[in-house]
Structures are given as structure tokens and as C-alpha cells.
Amino acid sequence: MARRRQGQHRRHRGRREGRRAFHVLLVLFGLAACAGASAPRPADPPPARVEAAPVPGPAQWGVAGPLAEPYGSLRAAGAEATILELAWRDAQPAAGVWNEAYFAAQRSRIAALRAAGIAVVLNTGMHEPPAWALALPGARYVDQSGRVSSDEAGLNLVWNRELRPLAAAYLAKLFDELGTDFSYVRVGGGELGELTYPRTSGAADSYWAFDAAAQGVNPVPGWRPGRAAASGEAAVFLDWYLDALSDFQNWQIATVRRHFAGPVAVLYPDVGVPSGELAVAAQGGLAGSAPSERTRRVQAGQDHARHIAAITDAAVAAWCTWANNAAAVASVAGPAHARGLPVVGENSGDETSLADLEALAAHVRAYDLRLVIWVRYTDLVSGARGKASLADFTRVTRT
Structure with missing residues (x-):
């Protein structure tokens, strides 16, 4: 949910126990078996109709929980909306296994909120993947020193596109179980559900593009942040690194759009990095010493203007x-308003x-x-x- 000051971070949920090697093998075996089945894969559903952004009116105010029932007291206090916080790990505790009781509990909560006149914003929880998914090969981000991202960073969905179908299946199941009557659906996919590379993993100079999938498409192979960049390698690397996060953003929007026609809100973490500060970081060889690198904002990919400019869906809102x-x-508001997108x-x-x-x-x-x-x-x-x-x-x- 919300952001912190200058690199401070909010509390995180406790994470799971250590993984066992045989569990990884079982998961891989199960996935391979599914891939080799003779039954044809069902076609993806057609994209949902995209609706225009709502006509501006009085701002809607809401609160985020945990909330106290009865919810009618919230409406009386002036709250018109809330966020339904989900977690992928709770919905799918094992590969191919869905927690139907979890979905039933969420449907009950949604019904109670709507009965009280509270609009529901859906936070999909895709950024909190189950342990079995995090144990798959290539599931974690890797920086230039070989450091591996922690659970908080979520799945490496920016670079490892072979993992994206797992997240897409979760989203499809979510809408199938809970419907589509939401005022907004929030996406971001990174740490804390926001559009970001890892922020609390690694070191201050970590750039998260050195796993096998990322290196397979790296435009400056062999170069690493912090090294001399006489031929402009740092600038080329940084553009590629930031554009990949924009691509991941647009994949999330398009995937949700297959099921949901209303406003999709992209979560942008704290303060965006101006283009001039990005240039300073590149001129310094991405060594981690530029002002916006010292707050990890460059490494986290917080080029809000670039990402918002890359949006092609008219029914997207920018979430600060x-x-x-x-x-x-x-x-956030500057580039969003320039595109005619609500904030x-x-x-x-x-x-x-x-x-x-x-x-x-x-x-x-x-x-x-x-x-x-x-x-x-x-x-x-x-x-x-x-x-x-x-x-x-x-x-x-x-x-």
C-alpha cells in the first residue's frame, strides 16, 4: 500500500519457511506433465471492452483496513471506498491447487461492503506469490554481483516471461471467482504491489537485470554497472532497464483487461526520478553514487514519466x-494529466x-x-x- 520517506520502507508480512529441494522437483515435474498433456490449451478469453475514464466529479474518499464491521458506520463517517487486499500465496498454496475457502471468504466480504454502500478497489496480490512459484528456476531477480532478490520482491516477471502464464492464470481465476464489479483494479506487480524492481533486497548499487533471462536480451552484454562506460554503455543499459519495466506494466494492464473493463490503476512508488537525474546516474556509470541512486530510486526503476507515457489503454489511472x-x-500527476489520465x-x-x-x-x-x-x-x-x-x-x- 502506501509509501515511505526517502528509502524508508513499510512493514512487510512474515514470509514462509525454507524451501526443500524435492519440492522444487515435484513442482517442475507437475508443470512438465501439464505442458505435455494431449488436451489442447484453452484459448485466452477476448479482451474486455475498454471503458473511457469516468467524468470528473467530487473526489471519492475511502479508507484501508483492517476495517471494523458493521461497514455502514464507515459510510456514515464519509468513507465511500476501500481496498480488498488479496494474496496469491493464500489463493494457490500449491501448483494447480486453489483455496476455495479463501475465495468464498472474499466473496462474503465483498458482499458485506457493497451492502453498506462501500465501493471495492481490488488489489490482486500478484506481488505476493506462493512459495512453490518462488522456488522455480529463474523466479528471482539477480543483480550484477549475483545477489538474489528476497520474497518481498515477488516473482521475476519483468525478465522471465515463462513465469507470466502462472500469474495470468491466477488473475483469471481471481476474476472468475470474485467477478468484475470493482471500482478499480490495482496493478504494479513488484514490491508492495507497486511498479518497481526490488528495493529492500541486495545492496545500494544493485541493478536487477542479471538473471539468465535478462542477460539473454541485454543490449550491452559483458558490461556491468559501476564499470567504465566510455562508449555510452550505461545510458544504453539504463534505457533498456527502464523500458523493460514499462513493458511489464503494459503486460499487466493487458492481462487484467482480458477480464475487467473498468479503470485499471498502476501503483507508482513514492517520488519519480526526473530525466535529468537519470542522466546524472548514467554519466556516473550507474555506480550507485548519484543522488537518486543513493535513495535506490533509479535502481528501482522509478521513471514515472516514462512508464506513464508508455500506457496505451485509455481506461488507466495513475496511482500515487x-x-x-x-x-x-x-x-505522478504531471505526466498523467499530460496524457489525459486520471490520478x-x-x-x-x-x-x-x-x-x-x-x-x-x-x-x-x-x-x-x-x-x-x-x-x-x-x-x-x-x-x-x-x-x-x-x-x-x-x-x-x-x-
């Missing part, structure tokens, strides 16, 4: 994950004071945010000193 910060929301967002989950709430409300007006989610509903009702209260939320959102 640090919308109480002026620099962050401007880095939506949330506050940082680490910043939930009344001042943060008022800043967020000011940015709703200044940047024409269409949907705003206040992260950490529990802070609103905690009574904790220094935190915005539910009464504050009601007053500010109705002003």
Missing part, C-alpha cells in the same frame, strides 16, 4: 502511493497525522485526485496522540 507529499504527487492515490502509511490528512486534502484539490484512500484506518480509531481521528477524517473529507 505518497499523495500527502507534494513532490510525489506532482511526479488517484493514498497517503503514506507511515504518515497518518492530522497534518498529513490536511495535506492530502489540499492535493486532492490541487492535482484533481479522483479517488483518495486513507491508509491505516486503525490509526483513525486508535485515539493515539498525534494521529488523525475518524472525526478529523469526516470533517476534512466533507470540506
